[in-house]
Amino acid sequence: xxxxxxxxxxxxxxxxxxxxxxxxxxxxxxxxxxxxxxxxxxxxxxxxxxxxxxxxxxxxxxxxxxxxxxxxxxxxxxxxxxxxxxxxxxxxxxxxxxxxxxxxxxxxxxxxxxxxxxxxxxxxxxxxxxxxxxxxxxxxxxxxxxxxxxxxxxxxxxxxxxxxxxxxxxxxxxxxxxxxxxxxxxxxxxxxxxxxxxxxxxxxxxxxxxxxxxxxxxxxxxxxxxxxxxxxxxxxxxxxxxxxxxxxxxxxxxxxxxxxxxxxxxxxxxxxxxxxxxxxxxxxxxxxxxxxxxxxxxxxxxxxxxxxxxxxxxxxxxxxxxxxxxxxxxxxxxxxxxxxxxxxxxxxxxxxxxxxxxxxxxxxxxxxxxxxxxxxxxxxxxxxxxxxxxxxxxxxxxxxxxxxxxxxxxxxxxxxxxxxxxxxxxxxxxxxxxxxxxxxxxxxxxxxxxxxxxxxxxxxxxxxxxxxxxxxxxxxxxxxxxxxxxxxxxxxxxxxxxxxxxxxxxxxxxxxxxxxxxxxxxxxxxxxxxxxxxxxxxxxxxxxxxxxxxxxxxxxxxxxxxxxxxxxxxxxxxxxxxxxxxxxxxxxxxxxxxxxxxxxxxxx
Ligand code: F6R
Numbered sequence: 001x002x003x004x005x006x007x008x009x010x011x012x013x014x015x016x017x018x019x020x021x022x023x024x025x026x027x028x029x030x031x032x033x034x035x036x037x038x039x040x041x042x043x044x045x046x047x048x049x050x051x052x053x054x055x056x057x058x059x060x061x062x063x064x065x066x067x068x069x070x071x072x073x074x075x076x077x078x079x080x081x082x083x084x085x086x087x088x089x090x091x092x093x094x095x096x097x098x099x100x101x102x103x104x105x106x107x108x109x110x111x112x113x114x115x116x117x118x119x120x121x122x123x124x125x126x127x128x129x130x131x132x133x134x135x136x137x138x139x140x141x142x143x144x145x146x147x148x149x150x151x152x153x154x155x156x157x158x159x160x161x162x163x164x165x166x167x168x169x170x171x172x173x174x175x176x177x178x179x180x181x182x183x184x185x186x187x188x189x190x191x192x193x194x195x196x197x198x199x200x201x202x203x204x205x206x207x208x209x210x211x212x213x214x215x216x217x218x219x220x221x222x223x224x225x226x227x228x229x230x231x232x233x234x235x236x237x238x239x240x241x242x243x244x245x246x247x248x249x250x251x252x253x254x255x256x257x258x259x260x261x262x263x264x265x266x267x268x269x270x271x272x273x274x275x276x277x278x279x280x281x282x283x284x285x286x287x288x289x290x291x292x293x294x295x296x297x298x299x300x301x302x303x304x305x306x307x308x309x310x311x312x313x314x315x316x317x318x319x320x321x322x323x324x325x326x327x328x329x330x331x332x333x334x335x336x337x338x339x340x341x342x343x344x345x346x347x348x349x350x351x352x353x354x355x356x357x358x359x360x361x362x363x364x365x366x367x368x369x370x371x372x373x374x375x376x377x378x379x380x381x382x383x384x385x386x387x388x389x390x391x392x393x394x395x396x397x398x399x400x401x402x403x404x405x406x407x408x409x410x411x412x413x414x415x416x417x418x419x420x421x422x423x424x425x426x427x428x429x430x431x432x433x434x435x436x437x438x439x440x441x442x443x444x445x446x447x448x449x450x451x452x453x454x455x456x457x458x459x460x461x462x463x464x465x466x467x468x469x470x471x472x473x474x475x476x477x478x479x480x481x482x483x484x485x486x487x488x489x490x491x492x493x494x495x496x497x498x499x500x501x502x503x504x505x506x507x508x509x510x511x512x513x514x515x516x517x518x519x520x521x522x523x524x525x526x527x528x529x530x531x532x533x534x535x536x537x538x539x540x541x542x543x544x545x546x547x548x549x550x551x552x553x554x555x556x557x558x559x560x561x562x563x564x565x566x567x568x569x570x571x572x573x574x575x576x577x578x579x580x581x582x583x584x585x586x587x588x589x590x591x592x593x594x595x596x597x598x599x600x601x602x603x604x
Contacts, residue, residue: 002086002100003027003072004177005194006159006168008213009185013037014063016187017070018055020194025051026243027191028390029072030080030372034058035087035096035161036068042096042163046085067166069159069188071098075372076387077106077268078123088127090134091119095141095162097133099126100190101155101175101260102267107278109151125268129158137162142169142212146223149210155263155437159188171210171223174260174437179203179211179218181232186213192235192242203230249591251393251485255577256444259437261398262570264387265405266433275426276416277409283366283382285417288338291318292363294326294354295342296601298396298480302368302403303342304473305569309411312566313429315420323354333361339380340410341367344391344399345600346374355379368406370399384410393592394599395484397577400477401440404570408433432564436571439561443574446558447582450575453540453556454582457511458486464502464537465492465576467515468525474515474569478576485584485594495528508536513579514554515572518544519565529553540579542572 003024007016017034032054033046043063047053051072071086078084087096103109106125109132114120118131132148141162149158155174161167170177170188180187180195180202188211189195195202203218205211209228212219220228237246247253269277291310293303300322307318321329323341327350333339339358343351346369355376359365367380370388377383386402412429415421457463463482467475472494479492493502495514506512512532516525526549529539533553541554544562551557560571584591 002074002190003029003194004098004100004157004159004188004190005070006170006188006213007185008067008166008168009182009215010066011185013065013068014058016198017068018051018058019197020189021051021070021072023193023196024072024191026390027072029074031075031082031085032070032072033085033087034068034070035089036063036065037161037163038063038065042089042093042161044087044089044096046082046087048080048082048085067161067168069096069098069161069168074389076102076264077125083122084124086126088122088124088130090130092134094164095130095133095137095160097126097130097158097160099129100157102264103128103152103156104154104267104270105152106268128152133160141165141167142210145169145171146210146225149223154267155260157190167212167214169210169212172205173207174263177205179205179213181218184215186215186218188213191245192237193239196239196242200235201232202235203232205230249393251395251397251581251591254391254393254398255574255581257389258398258401258574259441261388261402262405262437262440265402266409266436269409270430270434272427272430272434275423275430277412277430279384279409279413281366281382281384283364285414287336288316288364288414289336291316291338291340292326292331292333292358293318293320293340293342294323294351294358296323296348296350298400298477299342299344299351299403301473301477301480302400302407303340304476305404305470306340306342306407306410308470309407309566310414313411313421314414314418316414316418323348323350327354327357331358331361333358333363335362335364337363339363339365341365341376341380342403343367343376344370344388344396346371346376347600349601352376352379368403368410370402394594394597395481395580401570401573405433405436408567429564429566432567435563436567439563439571440574442561443571446575447578449558450578451582453558454579454586456556457538457540458583458586460488460509460511462505462510463488463490464505464510464512465490466495466498466512466528468495468521469519470566470569471515471517471572474573474576475513477573478513478580481577481580482583484597485580485589485591486587487589487595488583495525498528499531503531503535506532506535506537508538511538511540513540513542513576516541516543516550517560517565517568517572518547518562519568526553542575
């Protein structure tokens with residue numbers, strides 16, 4: 001994900017920026033750049049590729065100055081080229097800015113700015129802010145930023161410098177931004193590791209905060225200009241702890257990153273007004289008659305969710321298989337079959353071989369992938385990136401929810417193109433998708449309750465997970481998370497299948513996690529809960545906020561916010577991730593590197 005560093009003080013800004021960006025390299029990026037306020041004005045150097053290319057370019061023309069901003073970019077809008085790298089500048093080059101996140105309404109802003117005579121030099125969403133600043137700047141940089149931000153919608157951490165001012169100004173909404181406090185110098189960064197060599201006194205900015213940084217001080221206001229007080233805290237983190245964002249494990253950090261990951265996956269792609277999505281795919285949806293999902297493990301369950309959505313919303317026949325089965329079962333494929341390969345790493349050998357098998361038989365191909373530059377990205381015709389950022393915890397969490405969101409995008413895309421999805425229904429779904437980052441944030445607040453449930457059941461020998469329709473994959477994923485990191489045996493079934501066998505397992509020692517959110521099959525799921533209760537089983541229900549029926553039936557209820565039933569898996573899986581995490585911690589397991597597992601499975 002993108003990294004941000006800002007500096008104002010007395011040191012050589014170039015050194016501080018390059019050093020800070022290096023400390024953020026672990027987040028992943030594909031281009032980098034800096035802007036430094038020199039005696040000759042603002043100077044920008046930016047390069048695609050690694051920081052070494054940037055450092056080499058800077059080495060040729062060293063920039064003298066004690067104020068600057070630096071950025072590592074993980075491409076979303078536009079390829080990782082030199083022009084698309086940050087910083088972006090106003091046309092006169094006097095203001096430079098860097099940005100993490102996505103301006104969702106950038107296309108309409110860009111068109112309006114172009115109509116007013118602005119000329120764009122990149123394909124990024126970020127550049128619109130440079131042009132807006134050109135219009136709003138009248139001598140006060142902070143004021144100009146506040147005014148320009150009124151026009152943009154979306155997630156952002158932005159940092160701006162002007163050649164006439166010995167200050168940097170910044171703002172954040174959703175994307176993180178931290179101020180580092182020094183003596184006669186101050187810093188900004190997207191993450192604490194960039195600050196650690198210089199200071200441990202930091203202010204974590206909140207959503208809606210706007211900040212002015214000078215050598216002497218820091219002034220924080222809200223978007224209306226009203227002063228805001230934020231407490232400075234002393235971080236005692238090691239570098240490793242800082243890379244985990246202060247969380248004890250990468251997995252927990254990644255669970256908490258899900259709101260802005262969803263913003264990244266969805267933000268720039270939803271067109272609610274038109275009832276469409278903008279995926280930038282070259283593939284023609286009308287050339288596809290059926291889909292074969294090819295994936296493994298967690299990515300496989302995301303694909304199974306995709307099958308439900310593609311069939312429900314797009315009436316597109318979809319087959320689903322784990323890749324290791326698909327590749328050996330001699331699937332029936334023709335030139336109107338789309339092989340949909342889903343993978344976080346893009347290196348999973350079974351998925352790659354499944355894809356190759358489908359292609360050999362004449363299939364078209366599309367990848368839903370996280371890791372840029374991975375083998376899979378090179379072997380598919382087209383890629384829909386999920387933009388989840390690097391996932392380090394072996395147990396996949398944020399990549400899963402991002403894959404679910406990508407599946408929803410694809411289903412709407414196909415549904416609209418095939419005429420199977422009415423514009424009004426698409427609009428309703430897209431509006432609901434827009435709410436998802438906030439809803440997941442609400443679910444994360446339930447962690448203390450989930451921890452309580454974990455405490456109650458962590459000694460259990462087995463767990464059963466049940467769910468119907470789109471919540472069946474959620475049940476599978478919940479069970480997988482639990483077994484992977486706690487080593488407790490967990491099984492998952494479609495709830496209606498329970499009576500055909502697994503019901504024999506139920507007794508007072510078996511916790512049964514039931515996905516019982518509101519939807520067309522809610523009543524049927526309640527009957528399944530009754531069946532479990534009648535046999536003494538302990539029910540942990542994931543239910544929709546406001547459901548008063550459920551507490552009468554289940555021992556424990558974890559509520560999730562109401563959302564369109566087809567999107568409920570995206571909010572419902574979060575408590576299951578937390579449950580697995582809390583149980584694993586209570587049992588003293590190695591959460592980030594569970595035994596026998598690897599992050600990327602490149603053997604058959
Ligand atoms: C589970 C998990 C694995 C992966 C699977 C596929 O937490 O991480 O089940 O989902 O190995 O990996 P990718 O998505 O990299 O193809």
